[in-house]
Amino acid sequence: MSLPKLNSSSSAPADVGAGQAFSSPAKARTPSIEDMRAIAKRLRRHIITMISQAGSGHPGGSLSAVEIVTALFFKVLRHRLADPCWPERDRFILSKGHAAPLLYAVLAECGYLPVEELATLRQMDSRLQGHTDRACTPGVEMSAGALGQGLSFAIGTALTARLNSQDYRVYALLGDGECDEGQVWEAAMAAAHFKIDNLVAIVDNNGIQLDGWNRDIMNLEPFNKKWEAFGWYVIEVDGHDLSQLLDAFERARSVKGKPTVIIAHTVKGKGVSFMENNPDFHGKVPTPAEVKTALEELA
Amino acid sequence: MTQKTSMREAYGETLVELGKENPDIVVLDADLARSTMTHFFARQFPDRFFDCGIAEQNMMGIAAGLAASGKVPFASTFAVFAPGRCFDQVRMCIAQPGLNVKLVTTHGGISVGEDGISHQSIEDLALIASLPGFTVIVPADAVEAAQAVKTAAATYGPFYIRLCRPKTPLVYDRDYRLDLGKAVLMKPGKDATIIAIGLMVSAALEAAEDLAREGIDCRVLNMSTLKPVDSAAIIAAAAETGAIVTAEEHLEHGGLGSAVAQVTAKHQPVPVEHIAIKDTYAKSGKQAELFQRYGLTAGDIEQAVRTAIKRKRV
Numbered sequence: 001m002s003l004p005k006l007n008s009s010s011s012a013p014a015d016v017g018a019g020q021a022f023s024s025p026a027k028a029r030t031p032s033i034e035d036m037r038a039i040a041k042r043l044r045r046h047i048i049t050m051i052s053q054a055g056s057g058h059p060g061g062s063l064s065a066v067e068i069v070t071a072l073f074f075k076v077l078r079h080r081l082a083d084p085c086w087p088e089r090d091r092f093i094l095s096k097g098h099a100a101p102l103l104y105a106v107l108a109e110c111g112y113l114p115v116e117e118l119a120t121l122r123q124m125d126s127r128l129q130g131h132t133d134r135a136c137t138p139g140v141e142m143s144a145g146a147l148g149q150g151l152s153f154a155i156g157t158a159l160t161a162r163l164n165s166q167d168y169r170v171y172a173l174l175g176d177g178e179c180d181e182g183q184v185w186e187a188a189m190a191a192a193h194f195k196i197d198n199l200v201a202i203v204d205n206n207g208i209q210l211d212g213w214n215r216d217i218m219n220l221e222p223f224n225k226k227w228e229a230f231g232w233y234v235i236e237v238d239g240h241d242l243s244q245l246l247d248a249f250e251r252a253r254s255v256k257g258k259p260t261v262i263i264a265h266t267v268k269g270k271g272v273s274f275m276e277n278n279p280d281f282h283g284k285v286p287t288p289a290e291v292k293t294a295l296e297e298l299a
Numbered sequence: 300m301t302q303k304t305s306m307r308e309a310y311g312e313t314l315v316e317l318g319k320e321n322p323d324i325v326v327l328d329a330d331l332a333r334s335t336m337t338h339f340f341a342r343q344f345p346d347r348f349f350d351c352g353i354a355e356q357n358m359m360g361i362a363a364g365l366a367a368s369g370k371v372p373f374a375s376t377f378a379v380f381a382p383g384r385c386f387d388q389v390r391m392c393i394a395q396p397g398l399n400v401k402l403v404t405t406h407g408g409i410s411v412g413e414d415g416i417s418h419q420s421i422e423d424l425a426l427i428a429s430l431p432g433f434t435v436i437v438p439a440d441a442v443e444a445a446q447a448v449k450t451a452a453a454t455y456g457p458f459y460i461r462l463c464r465p466k467t468p469l470v471y472d473r474d475y476r477l478d479l480g481k482a483v484l485m486k487p488g489k490d491a492t493i494i495a496i497g498l499m500v501s502a503a504l505e506a507a508e509d510l511a512r513e514g515i516d517c518r519v520l521n522m523s524t525l526k527p528v529d530s531a532a533i534i535a536a537a538a539e540t541g542a543i544v545t546a547e548e549h550l551e552h553g554g555l556g557s558a559v560a561q562v563t564a565k566h567q568p569v570p571v572e573h574i575a576i577k578d579t580y581a582k583s584g585k586q587a588e589l590f591q592r593y594g595l596t597a598g599d600i601e602q603a604v605r606t607a608i609k610r611k612r613v
């Protein structure tokens with residue numbers, strides 16, 4: 001295992017998620033929806049601050065998936081703060097590796113990384129690489145950055161649970177533009193063929209990729225029908241509604257014999273008025289004035 | 300030489316120029332048109348521009364089909380995604396039949412910086428140069444980038460042109476004309492030769508200037524046509540200066556250094572030192588920090604020249 005461990009302590013590990021107690025800077029026991037909304041807001045603030053300090057990075061697609069990741073890390077995933085490599089942990093696989101700031105922010109809020117370390121994003125010798133690198137950061141399952149590869153990786157991870165009679169579950173977060181890649185559909189076909197039901201794909205369906213709107217660059221519709229045709233159980237939710245997300249993850253647990261995809265309808269740049277639905281902020285750094293406005297809006 | 304200009308902008312502007320002259324020119328991109336600057340062409344000629352979305356393999360297949368039907372397709376993405384992401388599509392559909400596809404990639408090398416290793420292209424030249432029939436050009440500045448694009452459009456066959464992300468110092472005047480397959484003598488010299496490509500050419504010139512103050516007289520060659528490599532210029536450099544240093548923003552294996560060493564080993568064995576990335580992946584960081592860490596500065600070239608000269612005297 002190449003992951004460096006923050007905590008080598010073997011004392012009673014704190015389990016996180018799955019409704020169990022967790023210890024983190026968020027300091028809640030079983031977080032309420034209100035708690036999680038507060039966490040989501042902090043994640044957004046981290047994202048804006050990190051990217052502006054780094055001077056480069058991808059705000060839009062980090063902001064759109066904040067609630068998805070909050071629901072997962074603070075309620076759905078079974079994981080242990082003291083042991084990021086715990087073999088029984090549920091896996092979160094970030095396929096859209098450019099949303100690395102979001103993953104680092106949530107790992108920090110959970111306590112896997114010191115919050116102060118977020119300021120080192122993209123700097124020389126930081127553990128927080130521009131795109132996720134599993135050799136560098138505790139809690140990062142997959143090296144990513146080239147799009148389209150995470151679902152295949154997730155299948156391999158999910159199949160291992162079956163081979164080892166383990167009951168962990170695997171969650172893979174994909175971008176919608178990312179679904180242009182043929183490999184995503186090769187993986188979609190394979191997951192259904194192998195009847196993998198410990199796998200949930202979440203698509204951050206924010207409608208925008210790099211060059212513009214999905215519908216203008218490469219139309220994905222009818223998106224839900226495609227997944228259905230590939231043999232997946234499809235759930236559609238408002239990707240900023242934590243209750244809908246939690247409900248969807250719960251429903252996915254009961255789906256047997258096939259994988260589940262949650263199509264999360266989101267807004268790219270969510271939470272910052274001038275970034276919302278603005279393709280320019282896919283990979284643009286806000287100016288100092290814009291940062292100020294953004295942080296005020298997220299106060 | 301202090302003026303910095305964008306190779307990518309030169310590419311976008313040249314495509315528009317070519318598009319006006321030749322209605323058969325078509326341009327493809329894979330959801331990076333705003334970064335590769337093919338969106339200049341897209342604005343002028345929307346009917347001849349195809350954004351294929353994030354699907355590089357499909358894009359290469361489409362380009363091959365267009366070329367087989369008589370079009371002159373320019374296909375662009377980041378160097379890390381082509382030929383890497385679509386190697387077999389490039390190999391079987393473009394290289395093997397020798398189709399007239401122009402693959403122009405941007406963000407080559409580690410000068411992409413902070414995006415990190417997934418976006419740092421250090422293997423692309425080895426991959427593309429391994430394909431028989433491909434012409435490979437690595438321009439040194441924006442003027443040469445424009446020239447490379449024009450040459451590719453005017454010359455039948457598969458081309459790979461690798462551009463970088465940052466603006467780079469101009470090493471050429473506006474009236475420079477690229478002579479395909481010929482190394483460009485940037486500076487004469489007799490004690491050693493620095494052979495460089497891409498943005499390492501300006502570093503090589505800087506190194507040569509510094510070394511001149513120590514009394515070391517370096518020849519500097521720009522090997523912008525990496526393939527077919529100018530063997531005659533390499534053999535002459537080896538024979539006349541007796542020591543060679545290669546400089547590239549790529550892995551040590553499979554790029555310029557390997558090509559030069561192959562020629563000298565066979566025809567004119569002399570000490571050859573390589574300035575390149577040594578069998579490792581880099582990391583996120585600023586371009587200058589990365590070049591320092593991975594040994595790609597003018598100072599590193601100078602040290603390599605001293606070493607090469609020492610070796611020839613043994």
Ligand SMILES: Cc1ncc(C[n+]2csc(CCOP(=O)(O)OP(=O)(O)O)c2C)c(N)n1
Nearest residue numbers: 061145146147175176177178208209210330
């Ligand atoms: C294989 C590959 N091609 C191109 C890119 C460049 N790129 C980075 S992000 C992006 C757009 C991604 O859009 P989407 O998946 O919708 O992400 P989100 O909107 O969630 O940010 C592109 C084209 C890449 N990272 N990988």
Ligand SMILES: [Mg+2]
Nearest residue numbers: 176177208209
């Ligand atoms: Mg999107």
